[in-house]
Amino acid sequence: MQAVLYVAHGSRLRAGVTEAIQFIEExxxxxxxxxxxxxxxxxxxxGISEGISKCVEQGASKIAIIPILLLTAGHAKKDIPEKIEMEKKQYPYIQFTYGKTFGVHPKMIDSLYDRMIEQKVPLTSDAAVLLVGRGSSDPSVKKDLTRIANQLKENYQFKQVEVSFLYGASPHVEEALNLLVDSGRKQIFVIPYLLFSGLLMTGLKSKIKELTDRNHPILLCDSLGYHPNVQEVLLERVNELIGN
Structure with a gap:
């Protein structure tokens, strides 16, 4: 019997956990x-072990494990696979398969543009975009977010789309934001490339308030979050594993 086990990241904030559960349940x-x-x-x-145990208790013979992660870094490459290998020893009669993160996907790029349009302001000809990732020491995260930025720039004809990070990689968001302001861009959109931003938005809001003025508006968009396109990518990732 086929089971699907969704592995969300988790959060210290109850709201982050609740949002993840609601998204997956839907x-x-x-x-x-x-x-x-x-x-x-x-x-x-x-945790993952308990999730697998619940699947087995319900009669699962095959378990497709789906990471609810935006990009492929240490959690996706190391932590989850190591846990799966441990569980294979516990359940040698279960067939485990492991899915891909959301990764670089056209629907994710379209979601970013939607977040900009939600600001309900006319786009100027020299509008710039700053994507803000959580950050990681894994270089593939910066590489993939840069690919996403380049595709957003190409698909929607922006003059400038840059990447930045909250920690663990450079440039830091404050550095990147200062550079964009100093460059004289008259309209800057900041989009947190996060499923759940929580407390992270507080610091961003303060910095943007400090830098913005009437001649150089900085627009903080909602985080990527659980946009409908994100759900479509999730469904695609699941069906890649279970063959539908």
Whole structure:
């Protein structure tokens, strides 16, 4: 019997956990699998082992494990695969498969543009965009976010789209924002490339308030979050594994 186990990151904030659960619960209805469970990588329960156990208790013979992660870094490359290998020893009769992160996908790029349009302001000819990633020491994260930025620039004909990070990679968001302001761009859109921003938005709002003025508006968009396109990419990732 086929099971799908969704592995969300987890958050110290209850709102972050609640949003992840709500997003996955809404997505379950579109997946043809009799067993579907949710677990968390860290900072929330149940953990991966408990999630797998729940699937097995319901009669699963195959478990497709889906990371609810935007980009492929240490969690996707190391932490989750190591946990799966441990569980294979516990359940040698279960067939485990492991899916891809959302990654670089056209629908994710379109979601970013939607977040800009939601600001309900006319786009100027020299509008610049700053994507803000969480950050990682894994260089593939910066590489992939840069690919996303380049595709956004190409698809929607922006003059400038830059990337920045909250920690763990350069440039830091404050540095990148200062450079854009100093360059004289008259309109700057800042888009957090995050599923859940929580407290991270507070610092961004303060910095933007400090730098913005009437001649150089800086528009902080909603984070990528659980946009409808994100759900479509999730469904695609699940169906890649379970063959629908």
């Amino acid at each position: 997505s379950k209805a579109y997946i043809d699998a009799p067993i579907q469970e949710i677990c968390f990588l860290e900072l929330a329960k149940p």
